[in-house]
Every structure is written in structure tokens, then in C-alpha cells.
Amino acid sequence: MSDFLRITTPLVNKNQNVQPKPGPDPTGAFSIQNTTRVVQTHNQSELLKQNNGLREESDTPTLLLNLLKDPGVTVSYLKNVFMLEELYKLLPANNKTVTKEIESVFDLLLIKPEGLSQEMKNQENASTAFKGELFDFLRELSQNNRIKPETQVAIAQFLRALYSTENKRDILDSAANNLRFLRGELSSSRVLTEKLDSLILQYMSKDAQDNFPQLKAQTLELIKDVEDSILFSPKLAKIVSILTYNLSRYNTNPDYVMEAAFRLRQYMDNQERIRFGELFEPYMTQMLENGGSQGRSPASEEDSKVVSMLVELISRQIESGKTSASESAKLESILHSLLSSPCNFTPLLHFVLPLQYNDMRAFAEVWINPDSDEKDMPEEAEGGGIHILMVIDVPNTGRFEAEFYVYETTIDFLLFCPGGCEKEYVEMTKDIPRLLSGSGYHLGKTRVAALEKTRSLMEVFKTLPYRRVGVDVKI
Numbered sequence: 181m182s183d184f185l186r187i188t189t190p191l192v193n194k195n196q197n198v199q200p201k202p203g204p205d206p207t208g209a210f211s212i213q214n215t216t217r218v219v220q221t222h223n224q225s226e227l228l229k230q231n232n233g234l235r236e237e238s239d240t241p242t243l244l245l246n247l248l249k250d251p252g253v254t255v256s257y258l259k260n261v262f263m264l265e266e267l268y269k270l271l272p273a274n275n276k277t278v279t280k281e282i283e284s285v286f287d288l289l290l291i292k293p294e295g296l297s298q299e300m301k302n303q304e305n306a307s308t309a310f311k312g313e314l315f316d317f318l319r320e321l322s323q324n325n326r327i328k329p330e331t332q333v334a335i336a337q338f339l340r341a342l343y344s345t346e347n348k349r350d351i352l353d354s355a356a357n358n359l360r361f362l363r364g365e366l367s368s369s370r371v372l373t374e375k376l377d378s379l380i381l382q383y384m385s386k387d388a389q390d391n392f393p394q395l396k397a398q399t400l401e402l403i404k405d406v407e408d409s410i411l412f413s414p415k416l417a418k419i420v421s422i423l424t425y426n427l428s429r430y431n432t433n434p435d436y437v438m439e440a441a442f443r444l445r446q447y448m449d450n451q452e453r454i455r456f457g458e459l460f461e462p463y464m465t466q467m468l469e470n471g472g473s474q475g476r477s478p479a480s481e482e483d484s485k486v487v488s489m490l491v492e493l494i495s496r497q498i499e500s501g502k503t504s505a506s507e508s509a510k511l512e513s514i515l516h517s518l519l520s521s522p523c524n525f526t527p528l529l530h531f532v533l534p535l536q537y538n539d540m541r542a543f544a545e546v547w548i549n550p551d552s553d554e555k556d557m558p559e560e561a562e563g564g565g566i567h568i569l570m571v572i573d574v575p576n577t578g579r580f581e582a583e584f585y586v587y588e589t590t591i592d593f594l595l596f597c598p599g600g601c602e603k604e605y606v607e608m609t610k611d612i613p614r615l616l617s618g619s620g621y622h623l624g625k626t627r628v629a630a631l632e633k634t635r636s637l638m639e640v641f642k643t644l645p646y647r648r649v650g651v652d653v654k655i
Contacts, residue, residue, distance in 0.1 A: 288489045290536040300546075302484040303531050309343065314459040321452065331447040334440075341440035344431040346467050348389055351430045355399070356383035358423040365419075366411055375402050396427050437464070486532055528641065544572045549641050552585075556643045558625070561587035569640050581631055583640065590624040591616065596631035 291299050305311060310318075318335055325331035344351070363376040379402065382388060382395055403420055406412060433439075441460060445453050529548040535541070549556060552567040565587030572580040578598030585592040593612065597605050606628045613623050638644050 288485050289534050290541065291486065291534060293535065293537055296533065296535065299484060299486060299533065300531055303487060304529065306484055306487070307529060309347075310339065312463070314463050317455060317459055321448070325447065328447070334444045334447055338437075338440040338444045341431070341437045344429055345437050348430060351426055352383050352388050352392075355423060355426045356380050358419055358426060359383065359399075361419055362406065362416065362423075365413075365416055366406065366409070369409060369411060372402075372405060372409065372411075375405070392430060392432060396430075399423070399427060486534060490532065528637070528644070540574070542572060542574045544570055546570050547637060547641070549643070552641075553643060555646070556641055557587060558585055558592060560590070560624070561585065563587070567641060569637075579631060579634075581635065585624075586621070589621050591621050592624040593626045595626075595628045597628065599630040599632070602628050602630060 318339070322332060322335050359376050359380050363373060363380065366372045366376065379395070379398060382391065382398075388395065403424065406416065406420060441456075445456065448456060527549075529546075529550065531544075531546040531548075533544045533546065535544065547569045549567040551564065552561075553564045554562070556567050557565050565585060568582075568584040568586070570580075570582040570584075572582065574580070578601075580598075581596040583594040583596075585594075593609065595605055595609070609626050609628060612626070616623060
């Protein structure tokens with residue numbers, strides 16, 4: 181036993197060569213020795229996070245579809261406003277001046293029945309900047325020359341020149357807003373904050389248009405400093421790209437519109453040139469008299485009071501800086517609901533209508549497709565027609581969805597009402613023919629059913645997915 185304990189080293193010859201275990205030949209054929217060890221596929225979640233690390237949630241394509249799931253999001257906001265759940269978060273309590281302000285907001289937001297049609301006209305007029313005889317002429321010219329791409333390009337260039345010339349102040353304000361956002365995100369950097377504050381003041385000044393070349397050079401230099409900052413992030417990269425785009429929209433060439441108009445005239449016949457001159461010259465004269473803008477004043481009677489007050493309320497809540505994450509998400513949904521139509525995102529006419537009749541209030545949001553085709557209309561409407569969706573919320577009653585199909589002289593009506601009230605509203609539909617008498621239209625098919633779930637806009641307007649993804653676009 182004592183001899184055994186004396187053995188402290190292995191009995192190996194020190195001069196013996198140790199042969200390493202041979203590894204696989206890299207030039208040879210690959211073979212799997214044992215497949216039993218592979219019990220499941222590799223978890224790709226970490227790899228996906230790495231590959232999509234720079235992609236934010238708002239960039240995912242599915243979000244564009246989810247934004248349209250609730251066509252009545254603005255209706256819900258209006259309802260909350262009148263329950264004072266939103267306003268009291270913005271303004272201090274026990275303030276008589278504030279109380280009067282709240283009352284004035286109510287008076288401006290609510291529409292009387294006799295003012296409903298005018299409010300809808302005002303909202304429709306604000307749906308596009310290209311309104312009037314001049315733009316109606318250009319639409320007709322585009323329709324008559326739809327197979328001539330050079331004419332379409334000339335019209336597009338003329339519209340771009342006209343818009344960039346008459347909206348210079350709006351472009352400067354957009355750039356200032358982009359800089360304000362950057363300022364908030366870069367508040368920890370004193371050097372960048374001071375530069376941003378100086379630029380914001382210059383963009384908001386009255387002589388900003390005269391000094392735009394210098395402002396643009398300073399802004400581009402600042403963008404380089406922001407991109408080199410340690411605070412630069414993918415979120416700021418998006419704002420920087422938008423700011424750069426806004427700077428590119430601004431045109432400093434005073435002859436830009438006239439040159440675009442001259443090129444457009446080359447694709448017109450004599451009668452079209454005469455008509456174009458009769459419409460274009462007064463338009464330019466009025467724009468120059470207004471200081472390079474065709475826009476209406478804030479106090480114009482043609483402005484929508486409802487939309488103006490909604491923008492003011494949302495602005496106050498954002499500027500208060502006390503919004504929670506859930507409130508910010510809700511505000512973002514409301515802004516999408518207000519701004520997403522009409523455009524390529526949601527090519528529908530859009531109306532927001534809070535109504536007061538005696539002591540009853542109702543909040544409605546209306547979506548209209550004026551150019552519905554056979555995918556979006558009943559089988560009887562062979563030539564297409566107009567498709568209308570109304571989302572209505574009545575306190576103490578419930579939520580309604582009313583749908584109208586208008587084709588030729590027929591109106592089909594579909595109503596989804598709160599469950600248990602179907603019989604009452606079936607009786608009400610019997611009065612519709614009397615209401616249509618003398619209008620040139622007659623009532624077609626009618627249906628009343630319970631509202632079991634809220635439908636998305638893409639479920640109601642069947643052609644919307646095609647128009648949004650560009651399937652029906654011809655190049």
C-alpha cells in the first residue's frame with residue numbers, strides 16, 4: 181500500500197511521441213456520423229431579432245392593415261371629449277376662464293341639423309388642394325390623353341410646380357416641426373439643442389423665404405452633426421429623411437411654374453390652350469396678390485369647424501407633455517383616422533360629424549367611395565356606383581353601422597343596430613320611400629341586422645385592398 185502511494189506520475193516515456201486524433205478531411209465528402217443528436221430545429225428567434233434589429237414596429241406591413249380595423253376611432257374620441265374625459269386632462273381645474281373655454285369648444289364642435297350639409301361641403305372642399313375650374317380642366321385633359329404618357333408627365337410636373345410655389349410657408353412650417361421633434365429627442369446635447377433652437381426661430385420668422393438658401397445650408401450642416409452624434413438612432417434617421425425631403429420640396433426659382441405651364445401647353449390643341457390661359461392667368465394673379473398662396477385664412481367660412489377644433493384639442497394634449505403611453509397610442513390612431521383619407525393609403529372621402537338635436541347628441545364618421553366598381557357593388561349595379569358607410573354612436577342607445585349602395589336611380593340600404601332593436605328599426609325603414617319621394621331615387625333592397633362585431637374598412641369596401649396595394653394600377 182505504501183509503494184502504491186509513491187506513484188505520483190504516470191508511467192509514460194518522456195520521449196514518446198503523442199499522435200493527435202485525426203480530424204475530418206475538409207476536402208473530402210461531408211458525412212453525418214450520428215443523426216440521433218438532432219432532436220429539434222434550431223430556434224431562429226434570436227437570428228430574426230438580429231436581422232430585424234433596425235426595423236421598428238411601425239414599419240411592419242401588417243400595421244398598415246391593422247390601422248383600418250376600426251373605422252369609428254374618431255367617433256370614440258369625440259364621445260370621450262363630450263364626457264370631459266379628455267379636456268380635464270389638458271386644462272387646470274377650478275378656473276372660470278377655462279370653463280368658458282370648454283363651453284366654447286362644445287359650441288364649435290357640435291353641429292345643428294341645419295348646418296350639417298354645409299359642414300360636409302367644407303370638409304369635402306378641404307379634402308384636396310386641387311379644387312376649382314383649373315384643376316377640373318386638367319382632370320379632363322388627363323382623361324382625354326390617358327394613353328399619352330408624355331402628357332400625363334407634363335400635367336404632374338405642372339401640379340408639382342404649382343403646389344411647391346403656393347405652399348412655401350407650409351413647407352417651412354413642416355421643416356420647423358421636424359426640427360422641434362429633433363430638439364426634443366436631442367435635449368441631452370447642449371450644443372445640438374442650441375443650434376436647433378436657432379434654426380427653429382429662423383424658419384418661423386417672416387423673412388424665412390428670403391433667407392431660405394442660407395437656412396437650407398445650415399440645416400444640411402446640422403443634419404451631418406446629428407448623424408455623427410452618439411444619440412443618433414433609427415427613429416431620428418426617419419425624421420432626418422423627412423426633413424431632407426421637405427427641404428427638397430421648396431422651390432426658389434420664380435419662373436418654375438411658368439416653365440412648367442409652357443411645357444404643358446405643347447401637348448394641347450388650340451382650343452385647349454385658350455381655355456388653359458383663361459383659367460391659369462387669373463389663378464396666378466390671385467396667388468401673387470395673396471403673397472404666393474391660394475390658401476384660405478384661418479377665419480374663412482369655408483373651413484371645417486369640426487376638424488379645426490379637433491386639431492386644436494389634439495395639439496393641446498400633445499403640447500401638455502403629460503400623455504401616457506396608452507394615450508399617445510390612442511392619439512396616433514385618431515390622427516391616422518383623420519389624415520389617412522383621401523390618399524393612396526385610404527382612397528375614400530372622409531367626414532367627421534358630431535350632431536346635436538335638442539338634448540340628444542350623436543357622433544358619426546362617414547366614408548364614401550364615389551367610384552365603386554362591380555367588386556364593391558351589388559350584382560344589379562352593372563355600371564358601378566357610390567358606396568357609403570356611416571359609423572354612428574348615440575349615447576345611451578348604442579353603435580350603428582349604416583351602409584348605402586347608390587346606382588342609377590336605386591338606393592340599397594343596410595343597417596346594423598344594437599342587438600334586440602331589429603324590429604323597431606325595420607318599422608323605421610318603411611318611412612324611407614316617403615323621404616325619397618321627389619328626389620329622383622327609389623328604395624331598393626333593405627336589410628336590418630344586429631351589430632355583432634365592428635367591421636374593418638377593408639371588409640366593407642371590397643376594392644380597397646386592390647387599390648391600396650396597387651394591383652389595379654396600370655403602368
